[in-house]
Amino acid sequence: MPPAIWQIWKERIARRRMIAAAGGVQRAAPYEDYRCFKFRKDRGVLFVTIDHPPMNLLDQNLLTELGSLATDVAADDEVKVLVFESADPEYFVSHANVNDIQNMPPKPPKRILDQRPYPIYEQYWTLPKVTIAKIEGAARGGGSEFALSLDMRFGAIGKAVLAQSELTLGLATGGGASQKLPRLMGRARALEVLLSCDDFSAEVAERYGYINRALPADEIGPRVEEIAYAIGSYPLEAIALVKQTVQAAEMPLAEGLAAEARIFNQSVNSDVARRRMAKYFELGGQTREGDRDMRYMIDEFAKVAP
Numbered sequence: 001m002p003p004a005i006w007q008i009w010k011e012r013i014a015r016r017r018m019i020a021a022a023g024g025v026q027r028a029a030p031y032e033d034y035r036c037f038k039f040r041k042d043r044g045v046l047f048v049t050i051d052h053p054p055m056n057l058l059d060q061n062l063l064t065e066l067g068s069l070a071t072d073v074a075a076d077d078e079v080k081v082l083v084f085e086s087a088d089p090e091y092f093v094s095h096a097n098v099n100d101i102q103n104m105p106p107k108p109p110k111r112i113l114d115q116r117p118y119p120i121y122e123q124y125w126t127l128p129k130v131t132i133a134k135i136e137g138a139a140r141g142g143g144s145e146f147a148l149s150l151d152m153r154f155g156a157i158g159k160a161v162l163a164q165s166e167l168t169l170g171l172a173t174g175g176g177a178s179q180k181l182p183r184l185m186g187r188a189r190a191l192e193v194l195l196s197c198d199d200f201s202a203e204v205a206e207r208y209g210y211i212n213r214a215l216p217a218d219e220i221g222p223r224v225e226e227i228a229y230a231i232g233s234y235p236l237e238a239i240a241l242v243k244q245t246v247q248a249a250e251m252p253l254a255e256g257l258a259a260e261a262r263i264f265n266q267s268v269n270s271d272v273a274r275r276r277m278a279k280y281f282e283l284g285g286q287t288r289e290g291d292r293d294m295r296y297m298i299d300e301f302a303k304v305a306p
Contacts, residue, residue, distance in 0.1 A: 030072040036065045040088065044080040044232025045225075046073060051087035058142040059097035063120055066146070070123035080236050082127075083230045084150065085134040092135045093159070096142030121149035121176055126247070128240030130231050134224045135160040135202075136217070145175030148184075151243070152227075153211040156204030158221045162205050166198040185209040233302035235272040263298070280305060 031039045036052040047071070052062050073079050086092045120176050124131050131150040133139075139147050140163040140283065147162070155162070164177050171179065173194065181190035185208045193200065193210070202214035215223055241263050244271075248259035267273050283300050284290030290297070 031074055034060050034065055034069070035112070037069065041079065043082060043229050044078065044121065045228040046076075046079045046081070047083045047085065049085050049087050050093060053088075055094045056086060056088050056091045056143070057097050058093050058095060058146065060100060062093070066296060067120045067123060070120070070127060073129060074127060077236060079129060080232045080234070080239055081130045081132065083134060083224060083228050085133045086137055089137060089159075091137040091143070091193070092133065092139040093143030093146050094138060095140045095144075095165070096175070101171070101174075122144065124149045128243060129236070130228075130239060130243070132224060132228060134220060135211070137161070138163075140165050141173075142175050142200075145173065145177050145180075146179045147211075148177060149175075153222055154224055155205055155211045155214050156217045157202045157214050159217055160202040160205070160211070160214070161199045162210055163197065163199045164194050167195060168197050173286075230298065230302070235276070237270060237272055241267050276301065 012263060031037075031041075031046075036050065038049040038051050040047040040049075050056050050062075052059075056062070073082055084092075121142055126259075129154070130194040133147040133150045133153045134156075135147060136156040136159045140161070144162050144164055162182070164173055166173050178190070178194060185193075189208050192198075193208075200208070202211065205211045206208065206214040213223075217298060245263050246262045248256040248263070249261065251254075278287070279301065280297070283297060
């Protein structure tokens with residue numbers, strides 16, 4: 001079985017810190033040395049407000065900070081959920097900086113996946129924590145692809161717009177949209193998005209599977225917070241394992257089922273699962289009365305330590 005995602009991340013972080021220390025690089029405390037983001041940490045959730053004027057352009061500065069943020073969050077055991085939102089009412093993340101694309105070297109790197117933004121998007125895709133996009137403005141091109149690299153996407157009705165508009169510039173997508181959209185919405189609809197370059201409203205995006213849900217503008221904040229805080233009350237180790245099982249769905253079915261079985265057995269034997277199963281019975285679980293109101297169970301578990 002491949003190493004657990006969490007272990008891979010721990011090793012990656014340790015390696016980066018060792019390299020930085022050898023070079024005399026001293027980082028400030030997490031979340032203090034960023035220019036493109038504002039932060040609020042609450043109950044296991046880190047709310048990240050993208051604030052990168054004039055239009056939240058996905059340029060080198062924003063990409064660099066996104067990469068640093070993924071590393072900092074992975075090392076912060078207080079954070080279980082990461083919610084991205086925007087300070088700009090018109091844009092979530094507008095799109096990639098076309099100047100940067102123009103200035104790309106004519107000869108691609110030897111390892112094509114080393115080319116930005118692949119490694120940064122992969123950091124979020126494999127992060128052993130939950131990532132959520134709260135989209136209340138436009139997310140086109142690279143902005144859409146960043147949202148697609150997160151675990152969940154929620155769009156505000158009348159405000160959220162998603163699109164892959166690269167073809168208007170004679171470009172193919174370069175940040176994973178051509179691979180993720182067919183998996184989310186099927187080949188025909190993915191081709192509609194990629195070839196039409198149209199803007200897709202929150203309602204249509206929800207129907208296509210582009211986003212999880214389209215919500216009225218005054219409901220999206222409370223709903224995203226409700227989901228984020230609920231997940232933030234669960235054990236970090238178990239969250240990482242759930243993400244690992246879902247990522248196994250990209251394997252052939254038999255391999256994915258085998259991976260799920262191995263991960264399940266790993267979770268069953270964890271101390272945290274043993275403690276929480278005992279608590280379940282204390283709360284009246286596995287009785288008609290106790291199991292009738294699972295919302296009560298979830299709320300009670302939120303009051304106890306993971």
